[in-house]
Amino acid sequence: MAGPSFQALPGFRDFIPRECAVRNYLFETWRSVARRCGYVEYESPILEDTGLYLRKSGGELSSQLFRFEDQGGRDVTLRPEVTASLARLAAEHQRHFPKPLKWFEIGQCFRYEKPQKGRGREFHQFNVDILGEAGPTADAELISLAIEAMLAFGFVEGDFIVRVSDRNAWIGFANNHGVSEDAIPDFLNLVDKIEREKPDVLAQKLAAFSLTPEMVRAFIADSGNASTAFTAIQADLTARGLGGFVELDLSIVRGLAYYTGVVFEVFDSRKSMRAVAGGGRYDTLVSTISDGAVDLPATGFAMGDYVIRNLIEETPHASILMDAWLQRNTAACEVYVVIADEARRDESLKLVTQLRRAGVATDFPLNAAKVPKQFQSAERCGARFALVVGAEYPDLKLKILSNRTEESGNAENAIDWLTSRLQQPDGPLLA
Amino acid sequence: MAGPSFQALPGFRDFIPRECAVRNYLFETWRSVARRCGYVEYESPILEDTGLYLRKSGGELSSQLFRFEDQGGRDVTLRPEVTASLARLAAEHQRHFPKPLKWFEIGQCFRYEKPQKGRGREFHQFNVDILGEAGPTADAELISLAIEAMLAFGFVEGDFIVRVSDRNAWIGFANNHGVSEDAIPDFLNLVDKIEREKPDVLAQKLAAFSLTPEMVRAFIADSGNASTAFTAIQADLTARGLGGFVELDLSIVRGLAYYTGVVFEVFDSRKSMRAVAGGGRYDTLVSTISDGAVDLPATGFAMGDYVIRNLIEETPHASILMDAWLQRNTAACEVYVVIADEARRDESLKLVTQLRRAGVATDFPLNAAKVPKQFQSAERCGARFALVVGAEYPDLKLKILSNRTEESGNAENAIDWLTSRLQQPDGPLLA
Numbered sequence: 001m002a003g004p005s006f007q008a009l010p011g012f013r014d015f016i017p018r019e020c021a022v023r024n025y026l027f028e029t030w031r032s033v034a035r036r037c038g039y040v041e042y043e044s045p046i047l048e049d050t051g052l053y054l055r056k057s058g059g060e061l062s063s064q065l066f067r068f069e070d071q072g073g074r075d076v077t078l079r080p081e082v083t084a085s086l087a088r089l090a091a092e093h094q095r096h097f098p099k100p101l102k103w104f105e106i107g108q109c110f111r112y113e114k115p116q117k118g119r120g121r122e123f124h125q126f127n128v129d130i131l132g133e134a135g136p137t138a139d140a141e142l143i144s145l146a147i148e149a150m151l152a153f154g155f156v157e158g159d160f161i162v163r164v165s166d167r168n169a170w171i172g173f174a175n176n177h178g179v180s181e182d183a184i185p186d187f188l189n190l191v192d193k194i195e196r197e198k199p200d201v202l203a204q205k206l207a208a209f210s211l212t213p214e215m216v217r218a219f220i221a222d223s224g225n226a227s228t229a230f231t232a233i234q235a236d237l238t239a240r241g242l243g244g245f246v247e248l249d250l251s252i253v254r255g256l257a258y259y260t261g262v263v264f265e266v267f268d269s270r271k272s273m274r275a276v277a278g279g280g281r282y283d284t285l286v287s288t289i290s291d292g293a294v295d296l297p298a299t300g301f302a303m304g305d306y307v308i309r310n311l312i313e314e315t316p317h318a319s320i321l322m323d324a325w326l327q328r329n330t331a332a333c334e335v336y337v338v339i340a341d342e343a344r345r346d347e348s349l350k351l352v353t354q355l356r357r358a359g360v361a362t363d364f365p366l367n368a369a370k371v372p373k374q375f376q377s378a379e380r381c382g383a384r385f386a387l388v389v390g391a392e393y394p395d396l397k398l399k400i401l402s403n404r405t406e407e408s409g410n411a412e413n414a415i416d417w418l419t420s421r422l423q424q425p426d427g428p429l430l431a
Numbered sequence: 432m433a434g435p436s437f438q439a440l441p442g443f444r445d446f447i448p449r450e451c452a453v454r455n456y457l458f459e460t461w462r463s464v465a466r467r468c469g470y471v472e473y474e475s476p477i478l479e480d481t482g483l484y485l486r487k488s489g490g491e492l493s494s495q496l497f498r499f500e501d502q503g504g505r506d507v508t509l510r511p512e513v514t515a516s517l518a519r520l521a522a523e524h525q526r527h528f529p530k531p532l533k534w535f536e537i538g539q540c541f542r543y544e545k546p547q548k549g550r551g552r553e554f555h556q557f558n559v560d561i562l563g564e565a566g567p568t569a570d571a572e573l574i575s576l577a578i579e580a581m582l583a584f585g586f587v588e589g590d591f592i593v594r595v596s597d598r599n600a601w602i603g604f605a606n607n608h609g610v611s612e613d614a615i616p617d618f619l620n621l622v623d624k625i626e627r628e629k630p631d632v633l634a635q636k637l638a639a640f641s642l643t644p645e646m647v648r649a650f651i652a653d654s655g656n657a658s659t660a661f662t663a664i665q666a667d668l669t670a671r672g673l674g675g676f677v678e679l680d681l682s683i684v685r686g687l688a689y690y691t692g693v694v695f696e697v698f699d700s701r702k703s704m705r706a707v708a709g710g711g712r713y714d715t716l717v718s719t720i721s722d723g724a725v726d727l728p729a730t731g732f733a734m735g736d737y738v739i740r741n742l743i744e745e746t747p748h749a750s751i752l753m754d755a756w757l758q759r760n761t762a763a764c765e766v767y768v769v770i771a772d773e774a775r776r777d778e779s780l781k782l783v784t785q786l787r788r789a790g791v792a793t794d795f796p797l798n799a800a801k802v803p804k805q806f807q808s809a810e811r812c813g814a815r816f817a818l819v820v821g822a823e824y825p826d827l828k829l830k831i832l833s834n835r836t837e838e839s840g841n842a843e844n845a846i847d848w849l850t851s852r853l854q855q856p857d858g859p860l861l862a
Contacts, residue, residue, distance in 0.1 A: 005721045006483050006519045008476055009507060015474035016524050017534070023474070036787045038764040038794030038812065043446035043454065045439050045553065046477065046539065047497070047509070052437050066478070068499030071543045076440060078478070078509075088437045093447050098811045100797060102763065103448070108477065112502045122476065130797075137797040148787065239777035240784040291436045332533065333469040346670035353671040356467045356579065363469030366531060366561075366568040380529045381469065 011113070011121025021330045023124065025322055026305050027106050030126040033149045034104040037141075039128060042103050044085035046110075050075040052084045055288065064111040066121075078110035082127045083258075083282065083300060084289065090131050090298070091290035099132030102141075118274075118306050126277075129300030134283060136229040139262045139299050140236035146266050146277050146301055147237075147245045153308065154318035160276065163249035164234075164264040166227035167280075170253060173219055179209050185257055191216060192253045220250040229262050258282045262299065268311055276311060277303035331382030333363040335418060338374040338399075340390035348389045351414055358415050360422065375399075384426070387418065402426045442544070442552025452761045454555065456753055457736050458537050461557040464580045465535040468572075470559060473534050475516035477541075481506040483515045486719065495542040497552075509541035513558045514689075514713065514731060515720065521562050521729070522721035530563030533572075549705075549737050557708075560731030565714060567660040570693045570730050571667035577697050577708050577732055578668075578676045584739065585749035591707065594680035595665075595695040597658035598711075601684060604650055610640050616688060622647060623684045651681040660693050689713045693730065699742055707742060708734035762813030764794040766849060769805040769830075771821035779820045782845055789846050791853065806830075815857070818849065833857045 008014050015023055031041070050067050066078035079085060082105055094101065105127040112121055128145055130138045143162055150160050170191060171184060179187050190197070190205055194216055197205075202213055219225055226248050237243050246264075254263040263280030267273055279301025286296040312318040335355055339348045348364060355362040363381055365374050371388075378386040379401060388397040394411035398418075403426055409417045439445050446454055462472070481498055497509035510516060513536055525532065536558040543552060559576055561569045574593055581591050601622060602615060610618050621628070621636055625647055628636075633644055650656055657679050668674050677695075685694040694711030698704055710732025717727040743749040766786055770779045779795060786793040794812055796805050802819075809817045810832060819828040825842035829849075834857055840848045 005522065005724060006480055007523075008519075009478060009480060009501075009505065010503075012476040012478060014476065014520050014523070016520065017471040017473050020472045020474050024472070032790075036790055036792045038792060040448040040761070040763050041451045041455070042448050043451050045443040045445065047440060047443060047541070047553070049437055049440060066499075066501060068497075070440075070497060072441075074440065088439075089445050089447060091436065092438075092445070098808065102794075110478070122478070133797050135798060141797060144784070151788075236780065239780040241781060242784070289437060293436060330471070332471050349667065349670040350672060353575070353673070357582075359463075359467055361467045361469060363533075366564050366572060367566060377529065 009121070011115035013120060013122065018326070018330060021326050022309065022322070023305065024329065025325050026124070026126075026309065028325075029152050030104075030106055030149060030303070033145065033152045034126075034128060037102075037145045037148060039102040039104040039145070042086075042089065042105055043107055044079070044082060044089055044105065046079060046108065047076050048079055048085055048088075050077040052088060052289070053077055053080060061111065064113055066110045066112055080111045081109055081302065082107065082125060083129070083285065083302075086127065086129055086131075086300070087282075087286045087289040087298070090296055091286050091294040094131065094286075094294060094296055100138060101129075101131040103131070104128045118310055120306065124305040126303045126305075127300065128279075128302075129298055131286070131296050131298040133299075134297035136232040136262065137236060139229065139264075139281065140233045140240075142279070142299050142301060143233065143246065143264060144237060144240055144242055146264075146279075146303070147242050149303065150245075150266065150276070153312055154321040155311075155315065156317065157244050159268070159270055159315060159318075160245070160266055161269045162246045162264055162266050163252050164230055164246055164262065165248070165250050165252040166230055166262050167253060167259055168229070168261050169225050169227045169250060173225075174209075177209065177211060177215075179211075183209065188253045191251070192255060194220075194251055223248055225250060227262075233262065254278060254280055258285045258288075260284055264301070266301075266303070268307075271314065272311075274307050274311070276307050277301050331361070331384075333361040333381050333383050334422060335360055335362045335385045335387055336374070336378030336381060336383035337362060337364040338371060338378065338386050338388045339365060339368070340371050340374075340388050341393070342368045344389045344391070344393050347393055347411065351387070351389065351411060354415050355418060358419055360418060385418070385421070387414070400426050403428060440552070442546035444551060444553070449757070449761060452757050453740065453753070454736065455760065456756050457555070457557075457740065459756075460583050461535075461537055461580060461734070464576065464583045465557075465559060468533075468576050468579060470533040470535040470576070473517075473520065473536055474538055475510070475513060475520055475536065477510055477539065478507050479510055479516055479519075481508040483519060483720070484508055484511060492542065495544055497541045497543055511542045512540055512733065513538065513556060514560070514716070514733075517558065517560055517562075517731070518713075518717045518720040518729075521727055522717050522725040525562065525717075525725060525727060531569060532560070532562040534562070535559045549741055551737065555736040557734040557736075558731065559710075559733075560729060562717070562727050562729040564730075565728035567663040567693065568667060570660065570695075570712065571664045571671075573710070573730050573732060574664065574677065574695060575668060575671055575673055577695075577710075577734070578673050580734065581697065581707070584743055585752040586742075586746065587748065588675050590699070590701055590746060590749075591676070591697055592700045593677045593695055593697050594683050595661055595677055595693065596679070596681050596683040597661055597693050598684060598690055599660070599692050600656050600658045600681060603658075604656075605640075608640065608642060608646075610642075614640065619684050622682070623686060625651075625682055654679055656681060658693075664693065685709060685711055689716045689719075691715055695732070697732075697734070699738075702745065703742075705738050705742070707738050708732050762792070762815075764792040764812050764814050765853060766791055766793045766816045766818055767805070767809030767812060767814035768793060768795040769802060769809065769817050769819045770796060770799070771802050771805075771819050772824070773799045775820045775822070775824045778824055778842065782818070782820065782842060785846050786849060789850055791849060816849070816852070818845070831857050834859060 260283045261281035266277040281299045283297040386399040398407045691714045692712035697708040712730045714728040817830040829838045
């Protein structure tokens with residue numbers, strides 16, 4: 001800790017108003033895309049039984065957990081991801097819902113990692129899942145939402161690509177090359193690291209399966225190895241006009257052990273080649289979490305807030321949309337009531353209350369202040385109009401702050417006047 | 432734990448879609464009221480340095496903390512409330528903002544308490560604060576928001592009352608009766624418990640200050656003991672037309688040690704007399720948290736989600752508003768595309784994509800299904816219209832599900848047709 005006064009913990013963010021507005025832009029865009037694609041929202045607890053994560057993920061995340069014993073002696077963990085909780089909820093509640101369940105969630109996850117640019121110890125995720133449908137039409141429906149979300153943020157063809165793979169293609173490869181069932185998870189881990197592992201280490205590890213890096217690379221390079229699921233997904237997305245956003249990439253197998261079939265990642269295809277989102281099929285997880293009580297095939301993906309935000313900010317045709325939204329949504333008020341005659345404070349308070357009740361974001365000075373200072377406050381809080389209440393009350397003046405023009409009105413019909421005035425454009429700046 | 436499969440931790444909630452929609456109704460109402468009253472949104476971390484809570488609250492919450500040591504050896508705590516974090520943020524960032532800061536937050540807090548009806552170990556709070564203004568106009572502005580929030584939920588005069596008190600009135604009383612400065616916190620604790628402590632214990636404890644329960648009760652009963660701040664707040668709220676919602680109640684002092692002046696609680700005045708919200712002035716907290724670096728007077732309140740939700744559900748004229756909102760916001764889609772001829776799946780996928788892109792919540796069957804089953808799916812997901820794509824494509828049929836009427840159209844102009852049709856009412860149910 002630097003100095004005696006408190007700071008946010010390393011890797012945790014303070015969302016001061018502008019940062020909170022950016023967060024809200026991501027949340028509102030995610031939520032609106034999911035809803036128009038027919039998904040309903042759920043939320044799961046931030047804190048869960050640690051066993052939920054140890055049992056399902058194969059332990060990949062276990063070194064990164066915010067894990068502790070609560071006052072009741074329970075082994076609990078701040079969720080590192082949401083899919084395990086969703087599987088728990090689905091196992092418990094699925095019988096009350098028609099299939100497939102199309103559910104989404106927007107919430108915070110926690111992983112104890114080294115904080116760096118583009119990664120914190122907390123982050124927000126958009127989680128989207130389809131449960132109860134095993135066929136590739138569900139994967140296509142899911143991938144279409146990932147694409148629609150990117151389009152909603154203003155990205156266009158060429159900005160990003162969805163790389164689709166299928167673990168079943170690799171399981172077929174493994175079977176054909178005599179890799180035993182037990183060894184398949186280890187083999188998939190090697191495929192996952194094919195471009196990141198040191199060449200000699202990779203060759204040595206593959207040799208244990210009587211395989212070479214060249215054999216693996218040749219399998220990846222041959223588009224004839226696409227699974228039937230991939231072919232069906234590509235055809236489905238092409239019918240939607242989204243075929244140009246997907247390509248086969250068998251080098252993708254995804255890190256977590258619970259994936260069972262089609263897997264995919266959304267990549268920035270311009271600069272950084274970062275993964276913006278990733279997911280895939282996890283047909284056995286609900287059964288695992290429920291000890292076999294409920295068997296529900298599922299496919300899902302998650303998109304985090306860090307990478308998408310950076311990508312938006314680096315992409316002019318995406319950032320222009322965000323900036324326009326922020327402009328509309330960060331002003332503290334639309335109308336600032338200037339109390340030019342302090343003897344009219346009571347009447348001003350009544351006007352403020354009526355305007356707010358009519359849905360107009362309204363602010364005013366809490367204390368007596370000179371009129372120029374009040375106009376300064378109006379501009380600072382981003383108001384569009386200053387409504388001046390003075391000695392002439394009930395006559396009122398309305399100053400249009402963008403172009404310095406002035407209009408006149410009366411307190412009697414002030415609400416109708418202001419609400420209809422807010423629907424109209426301001427007009428040009430007068431010289 | 433009951434049985435081998437996983438459940439939510441005790442006191443933690445799973446928000447399945449209907450519960451999540453109720454949560455969203457509370458959040459949207461809070462957010463929209465705050466914004467129209469000129470407040471801007473912020474958010475602080477869920478996890479903080481434990482010292483933040485131990486230093487500021489006087490330890491009242493220390494027995495209820497979800498507190499642990501993280502992997503870096505830090506003493507950290509899931510936030511039991513947000514005001515301490517806000518004070519930290521304000522101390523760090525306030526110089527970048529004009530005063531007063533009018534900030535709000537909607538988020539989750541955590542307290543290890545015995546779970547019971549109306550109380551969990553996690554809950555959501557609406558936190559509203561005004562920083563940088565010491566006068567009673569800020570308290571009035573804050574209390575007016577608490578009232579407007581209740582009105583936005585559909586409550587009316589007579590349903591609730593804001594009981595306002597002032598710790599300064601009690602400090603005056605204490606000074607007049609020779610209670611030493613050091614003993615004032617203990618004395619305020621006794622006032623806080625005046626109706627809950629056993630009479631003989633209370634009498635004995637007050638006797639240590641040469642006081643009697645009768646003296647304390649007499650002070651509470653005398654409206655002449657209202658502070659000048661209370662009188663100013665009452666006049667301000669009366670000018671707003673909100674005078675009928677507030678009353679003096681000197682028995683309120685609030686539990687937390689950091690309050691310094693005006694304090695208030697919003698009470699259900701019909702049945703349970705539960706506190707729906709509470710808050711007050713904390714003029715020294717920012718200075719305490721920042722080790723004296725920043726001195727910023729402040730006033731704020733919090734409203735939790737448990738009590739307000741129960742109160743809405745118990746109050747017909749409030750629950751009718753929530754139910755109407757839920758009806759509008761829980762349907763999975765507006766338009767369900769029925770694929771009556773599977774040979775037209777590709778054309779249907781294209782229509783679905785266009786409708787969604789136009790902002791219409793649209794769903795469709797992922798697999799071939801008989802037409803009656805598809806209509807059943809349309810009704811189950813709450814769709815208003817079923818758009819039937821059949822052998823007659825590009826001719827389309829639109830079934831209005833509420834009244835069983837049918838209209839005809841063409842795929843060429845389907846988007847304009849559907850979006851304009853969604854703006855119009857359905858018409859009466861045909862016999």
